[in-house]
Amino acid sequence: MSAATAPSLLRKCPRSLRPRCRRFLATHTTVMEKDCSSITPPYSLLLEKLDRVRELLGNRPLTLAEKILYSHLHDPERSLGDGKKLVRGETYLQLSPERVAMQDASAQMALLQFMSAGLPRCAVPTSIHCDHLIQANVGAEPDLRHSIESNKEVFDFLESASRKYGIEFWRPGSGIIHQIVLENYAAPGLLMLGTDSHTPNAGGLGLLAIGVGGADAVDAMTGTPWELKAPQIVGIHLTGQLNGWATPKDLILHLAGKLTVKGGTGRILEYFGPGVFNQSCTGLATVSNMGAEVGATTSTFPYTPNMRAYLHATGRAPVAHAADEAAAKGFLRADEGAEYDEVIEINLSELEPTVNGPFTPDLATPLSRFGSFVKEQGWKDELSAALIGSCTNSSYEDMTSVADLARQAKSAGLKTKVPFLCTPGSEQIRATMERDQVTDVLQDVGATVLANACGPCIGQWKREDKKGEENAILTSFNRNFKSRNDGNRLTMNFLASPTVVTAMSFSGKLSFNPMTDSIPLPSGGEFRFSPPSGQDLPSAGFAPGDTSFYPKPMPEPVPETEVIIRPDSQRLEYLQPFPSHFGEGNPRGLELPSLKVLMRVRGKCTTDHISAAGPWLKYKGHLTNISENLLITAVNDEGGEVNIAFDHDHDPSQSEIDTIPGVAKRFKARKQPWALVVDENYGEGSAREHAALQPRFYGCAAIIARSFARIHETNLKKQGVLPLWFVNKADYSKIGAGDVVETLDLADLFQGVQRETVTIKVTKRNGETYMIPTRHTMSADQLRWLRAGSALNYIRSQIKSN
Numbered sequence: 180m181s182a183a184t185a186p187s188l189l190r191k192c193p194r195s196l197r198p199r200c201r202r203f204l205a206t207h208t209t210v211m212e213k214d215c216s217s218i219t220p221p222y223s224l225l226l227e228k229l230d231r232v233r234e235l236l237g238n239r240p241l242t243l244a245e246k247i248l249y250s251h252l253h254d255p256e257r258s259l260g261d262g263k264k265l266v267r268g269e270t271y272l273q274l275s276p277e278r279v280a281m282q283d284a285s286a287q288m289a290l291l292q293f294m295s296a297g298l299p300r301c302a303v304p305t306s307i308h309c310d311h312l313i314q315a316n317v318g319a320e321p322d323l324r325h326s327i328e329s330n331k332e333v334f335d336f337l338e339s340a341s342r343k344y345g346i347e348f349w350r351p352g353s354g355i356i357h358q359i360v361l362e363n364y365a366a367p368g369l370l371m372l373g374t375d376s377h378t379p380n381a382g383g384l385g386l387l388a389i390g391v392g393g394a395d396a397v398d399a400m401t402g403t404p405w406e407l408k409a410p411q412i413v414g415i416h417l418t419g420q421l422n423g424w425a426t427p428k429d430l431i432l433h434l435a436g437k438l439t440v441k442g443g444t445g446r447i448l449e450y451f452g453p454g455v456f457n458q459s460c461t462g463l464a465t466v467s468n469m470g471a472e473v474g475a476t477t478s479t480f481p482y483t484p485n486m487r488a489y490l491h492a493t494g495r496a497p498v499a500h501a502a503d504e505a506a507a508k509g510f511l512r513a514d515e516g517a518e519y520d521e522v523i524e525i526n527l528s529e530l531e532p533t534v535n536g537p538f539t540p541d542l543a544t545p546l547s548r549f550g551s552f553v554k555e556q557g558w559k560d561e562l563s564a565a566l567i568g569s570c571t572n573s574s575y576e577d578m579t580s581v582a583d584l585a586r587q588a589k590s591a592g593l594k595t596k597v598p599f600l601c602t603p604g605s606e607q608i609r610a611t612m613e614r615d616q617v618t619d620v621l622q623d624v625g626a627t628v629l630a631n632a633c634g635p636c637i638g639q640w641k642r643e644d645k646k647g648e649e650n651a652i653l654t655s656f657n658r659n660f661k662s663r664n665d666g667n668r669l670t671m672n673f674l675a676s677p678t679v680v681t682a683m684s685f686s687g688k689l690s691f692n693p694m695t696d697s698i699p700l701p702s703g704g705e706f707r708f709s710p711p712s713g714q715d716l717p718s719a720g721f722a723p724g725d726t727s728f729y730p731k732p733m734p735e736p737v738p739e740t741e742v743i744i745r746p747d748s749q750r751l752e753y754l755q756p757f758p759s760h761f762g763e764g765n766p767r768g769l770e771l772p773s774l775k776v777l778m779r780v781r782g783k784c785t786t787d788h789i790s791a792a793g794p795w796l797k798y799k800g801h802l803t804n805i806s807e808n809l810l811i812t813a814v815n816d817e818g819g820e821v822n823i824a825f826d827h828d829h830d831p832s833q834s835e836i837d838t839i840p841g842v843a844k845r846f847k848a849r850k851q852p853w854a855l856v857v858d859e860n861y862g863e864g865s866a867r868e869h870a871a872l873q874p875r876f877y878g879c880a881a882i883i884a885r886s887f888a889r890i891h892e893t894n895l896k897k898q899g900v901l902p903l904w905f906v907n908k909a910d911y912s913k914i915g916a917g918d919v920v921e922t923l924d925l926a927d928l929f930q931g932v933q934r935e936t937v938t939i940k941v942t943k944r945n946g947e948t949y950m951i952p953t954r955h956t957m958s959a960d961q962l963r964w965l966r967a968g969s970a971l972n973y974i975r976s977q978i979k980s981n
Contacts, residue, residue: 209720210607213363215497217304217733220277220369222505225250229510235259240514242412244447244479247387250510251275251370253404267520268411268445271958273404276389278304278364278371279396282356282633283337284311284792285374287800288868289393290340291754292971293400296978299344300736302402306347306364307337308356311796313632315600316641319609323352323630332743332750333800339743345736353728354605354631357381357570360388361464362493362607362721367482367502367511372399376866376890377570377657379477383464384486385502385511387447389477390890392868394897394970403974406960410476411446414519417454419528423710424546424694426580427462428572428655428676430525431469432533436543437523441860443475444889446520450480451513454527459715460489461574468571469657472540474863474888482511485715492716532679532694536659537651537671539783546679550690558671558689563650565595565684566664567677568602568629569636572655575611575721578603580713581681582617585624588685591706593698595625596687602629602636610724611717624685635664638793645670651689653680660787660864662812666794678711751800756975757899759968760852760880769926769966771880771901774854776918777842778824779911781816784857785864786891788812790873792865799869806873809840816858817915827917827944843877854881856914862891871898875969881920883939883953885911896961897970901925903937903953910951917944928955928962 229250233241236259241249252258253273259265279301281289286307293301312333313326327334334351341348349359356373357380364371367385372378374396381388389407398405415434421427448470455463460483467478480486482502490499505511532546544552553560567573567581578601588594601621603609609631612618618628633639636656642665649669656664659672673689682693691698697705723729744751765772791808798805811822824842829835833845846853855874861884862870871894874882881901885908895902901922905911914920919942927934939951957965967973 210494210723212496213494214732215495218364218366218495219498219501220366222368222501222510225368226505226508226510228252228255231255232259236265240516240518242414242449242517242519243481243511243513244387244410244412244449246510247368247370247479248272248274248409251277265409267409270409272407272409274370274407276303276370276372276399276405278369279399280306280308280356280360280364280371280373280378281393281396282311282375283307283309283333284796284799285393285867286337287333287751288802288872289374289396290337291800292393292397293344294340294742295754295756295971296397296401296975298401298978299738301344301346301400303399304347304733305400306349306730307341308349308359309334309337309351309353310355310632311637311639313351313630313634314639314641315629315634319628319630326630327351330797332745332748335743336751336800339740342734342737343740343742345734347730347732347734349730350728352606352631352725354603354607355570355573355633357468358573358604358608361461362605366495366498367486368505372396372405374866376471376864377468378866379470379475380464380468380570382467382477382479383460383462384489385480385482387477387479390471390866392866392871392890392894392897394868395893397971397974401974401978406958407476408445408956411520413443413446413448414522415448415450416452416522416524417450417527418452418524419454419526420457421527421530424532424678425527425530426532426676426678427458427465429530429533430527431466432535432543432674433530434523434525435469435472435535435541436533438473439541440472440539440863441474441886441888443470443473444860446475448475448478449513449519450478454525455480456483456485457527458485459576460486461576461715464574465571469540472657474860476889481513482506488716492721532676534673534675534679536673538659538661540657540659540674546692546694550692553689558651560688560690561651562597562653562683562687562689563645564598564600564652565680566600566602566635566652566654566656567680568604569633569654569656570604571657572677573602573604573608575608575717576713576715577655577677578608578612578617579615580711581677582620583711583713584678584681584708585620587708588706589620589624591700593624593685593706595684597684599624599626599681599684600629600635601626602634603631606631606724606728607721610722614719614722615717638663638666639796640665653683655680658864660785663787663792682708749801749804750797752803754802756972757875757968759966759972760899761966767921769929771922771925772852774852774880774920775828775846776914776916776920777846777853777855777879778839778916779816779856779914780810780858780861781814781819782858783863784813784861786862786867786870787864789862789870790867802872802876805869806876807840809843809873809877811839813839825916840877843874847878852878852880854883854920855879856911857882857884858911859885860888861886862888864888866890868894868897871895871900875900881922883914883920892956896957896964899965899967899969901955901965903939903955906936906952906954913951914941918942928957929966
């Protein structure tokens with residue numbers, strides 16, 4: 180279809196793209212002061228509520244995270260009154276977030292759920308950011324143009340829904356959600372939700388930004404109190420100062436090695452101490468971004484002068500002034516004597532660059548030992564590509580630091596020896612880089628600058644080489660699971676700072692240590708890098724770039740707008756409510772129906788395993804189609820094969836063995852509800868709620884795990900799937916495919932009986948039966964969701980009754 184005939188976004192595309200095509204001749208301006216009325220937290224109201232909470236808690240000292248959380252309690256009296264005890268790690272809190280941000284992939288399902296609630300507008304300021312559906316291939320301009328054309332119907336849907344409900348819509352090319360939120364919406368002391376696991380990136384400005392599934396976002400969008408189990412608070416005391424090659428990225432890579440991928444589960448990481456005040460705002464954002472890799476609920480920092488400077492530089496002086504006043508009243512820091520559940524001491528002066536991976540973000544190796552590590556593993560000492568940027572490391576400070584290294588290399592006549600891909604975090608960063616000749620310097624040494632989007636970090640990389648080959652890439656990304664970046668299970672992604680990634684691209688060897696090693700020159704001499712130097716804020720101010728990508732601030736809903744979903748669409752479909760498990764067809768009353776076990780999943784099973792991204796992103800708004808990828812990279816513990824499941828009750832015309840989604844579809848066709856048995860930290864990784872929606876769509880009613888990742892466990896509850904934890908982890912191996920599991924005392928919970936365990940009766944295929952104890956984490960409200968069939972079903976019933 181031509182641009183002239185496209186009814187919505189694509190019709191506007193040429194106007195958006197033409198200025199960018201002429202950008203090298205553009206006149207650059209600086210960012211103007213923003214209207215901050217919708218982004219400044221109501222500090223006086225928060226402080227007033229916090230005073231009441233202090234009374235209820237006996238005026239004990241509070242951590243910063245507690246201050247922000249408790250000042251956002253929906254009803255302090257209900258949560259903490261009548262002598263109720265608040266226990267971190269146990270008490271459920273009813274909270275009122277102030278803002279929601281969604282990226283284009285997760286926003287599709289969130290909007291479809293919000294639309295079914297029947298409300299005319301969002302209850303809190305909400306934004307949508309088009310960043311996930313742009314595939315990296317040859318370069319920024321053609322990649323953006325092609326992605327707009329190939330995803331036109333999705334962008335039209337998102338734009339029309341945004342217009343109808345008064346949502347700020349950031350167009351394709353505007354940048355990555357987390358960078359844009361940091362530049363435009365984040366504010367100290369704020370509580371916000373985002374439908375992406377790296378939403379905590381905004382914590383670099385001293386707030387609590389929490390990654391959630393779409394159904395959780397719908398809570399805030401409908402004005403429903405959002406529920407969170409009061410997290411434990413880990414205090415991370417920073418002393419000293421980063422030196423030489425060490426960066427904030429190395430701090431979080433080091434910490435990931437200490438905590439592991441599940442060490443932060445159910446916990447907030449709160450940094451304090453003199454070392455915090457030596458870091459830039461965007462450096463702190465990098466640290467809070469990767470807190471997701473240890474399973475942390477979020478991360479935060481006390482308000483600092485560098486945060487104030489960043490707010491002024493990004494046109495939010497009114498927010499800075501309000502935050503200064505709130506800080507003077509003690510709101511934006513921990514109280515003296517506040518108690519943490521654990522304190523970790525880190526001396527920044529002793530940190531060295533760190534490389535994490537492959538295949539897991541917590542395998543941390545100091546750079547000084549990384550060459551030996553590569554040799555010990557028997558890997559080729561060869562780098563196949565270097566990639567910098569992504570939401571984790573695409574700030575102006577990051578880009579000017581790598582430009583310093585590029586200038587050094589250029590002066591020695593060097594170019595990168597491997598493909599070197601650079602992703603700016605936002606249009607503002609891209610335009611400022613271009614104005615300040617950062618882009619020129621990088622391109623002069625061989626860099627390809629990609630579109631302002633997620634790109635290879637989330638698998639949107641049309642990589643043509645190394646298919647099916649073992650190879651190593653070095654990235655400044657945050658996550659490095661198998662197949663994540665290029666679809667090749669044999670690609671090893673090692674995570675590092677953007678400066679280490681850049682320096683190693685000039686060597687082409689994994690063993691290269693830029694702190695100590697030299698690179699041979701054609702002349703016969705040798706070149707050695709000096710430690711990089713960057714600039715946290717541009718001296719000439721930030722350049723806004725192409726403002727046609729940006730939304731109108733605080734748009735009013737246009738209720739007559741038709742939300743665009745084609746009846747024959749293969750990308751979008753309206754959601755049908757999930758039925759309750761406790762309807763007339765269930766003879767077991769308030770117990771789950773008898774469930775057939777689909778499979779026992781072995782080992783690491785992230786949300787990437789449960790619902791793959793990459794080429795499947797195009798089906799994010801079509802539950803039927805995307806469910807075809809259910810668990811396709813998961814390992815079946817009974818046999819050890821990938822994407823293999825057993826159907827012991829198959830029809831004579833069918834085989835006993837099929838793919839995992841194939842067997843799940845058979846169960847659904849037979850109206851056989853089913854369960855999964857899974858291993859440790861099930862659902863680690865991204866916030867994608869499709870990893871909960873897809874099994875529910877095929878009929879899953881319960882998942883029994885050795886342990887769950889926080890966001891995924893909540894997503895399961897939201898969609899009416901009961902998550903249960905083995906009391907004895909060895910019981911995992913006692914349940915296999917084809918066994919029948921039945922809950923025996925779930926009815927007690929529905930009837931208000933306080934108990935922590937749910938007994939499971941297991942009937943083996945040979946008729947043998949036995950009982951297994953499991954533990955549940957269901958609150959009273961979550962039990963109501965389960966009984967209704969989903970949280971959305973329950974919310975819808977409450978809206979109708981009111």
